[in-house]
Amino acid sequence: MAARGRECSIADALEVVGERWSLLALREVLLGERRFNQIAENTGASRDILAARLRKLVDAGVLEKRQYEDHPPRFEYLPTESAKALQPVLLGLMQWGDRFIRQGPPPTVYEHDCGEELRVNSVCAHCGEPIASRGLHAVRLGAVR
Amino acid sequence: MAARGRECSIADALEVVGERWSLLALREVLLGERRFNQIAENTGASRDILAARLRKLVDAGVLEKRQYEDHPPRFEYLPTESAKALQPVLLGLMQWGDRFIRQGPPPTVYEHDCGEELRVNSVCAHCGEPIASRGLHAVRLGAVR
């Protein structure tokens, strides 16, 4: 698709999860939904598009499609390591939506195993300091094609 | 648009930044690009779509459009607090792309003010532990409309 523009892993990531419904389908799988009909209902995606998106996510290794019944054939979608690694991004997006887009209280609340309501903090893996826009700068950039 | 599906801030967030080019335009603004032509070239977006996306981001309060010259009128796009708050999400997406989608070395590298190459860690704001998929569970969910 987009063969132009800056070479960038954000762009690459969006090739896989950047289409409408992809991230919402992923949200449902990470919430524990595994079946096509449930994912369709909970996201609101139309069935044909959802089928295409799930196929793409499976092809990209984000989901695993597993047959859990032979007669009749029935399938479920499971999160891979790749999907689980994306969960903090989803949570970050959710928190951003809670704060800057939504009006009213957050519709979805998570609890961390420490017992408290979850709020995600993004910190530098080296020094542990929270990441702020002005505390970082790009030292190498992808070339613009 | 999507009036159906689970009530969810991820879905709300995607209404604003979920379309193709929105996040890439935001990436450029956060990298310091401010002018329409530069953003168009660096993302690869076509000019009409980019104009629509930028308008939407401005309307949603993610970017600020400022006139920096009167004759002829010239504009620049600046990141608001909302945009800056989204940067950790962008970085998370970039890191995920680096690790699970890309082959080869990361095209873009950031440095944190602590002097080290930036890697983002998502931790629980309360206990400071890294967030793993199995260390959390939803305690309240948005209703499915």
Next chain:
DNA sequence: CCCATTGGGTTTGATAACACAACTCACTCG
């Protein structure tokens, strides 16, 4: 003066993505 260039878009016409409902297939259950 005349022409090209820059900046910031809008218009146009073709192509691709999407939405919605209906349909299929392979069963199971009452």
Next chain:
DNA sequence: CGAGTGAGTTGTGTTATCAAACCCAATGGG
């Protein structure tokens, strides 16, 4: 036998996206 479930696919429109061309105001060079 008929209804229901699960997991899609097919058919038919509508909408969005794309690339290229165009517009306008000003500025710079010959």
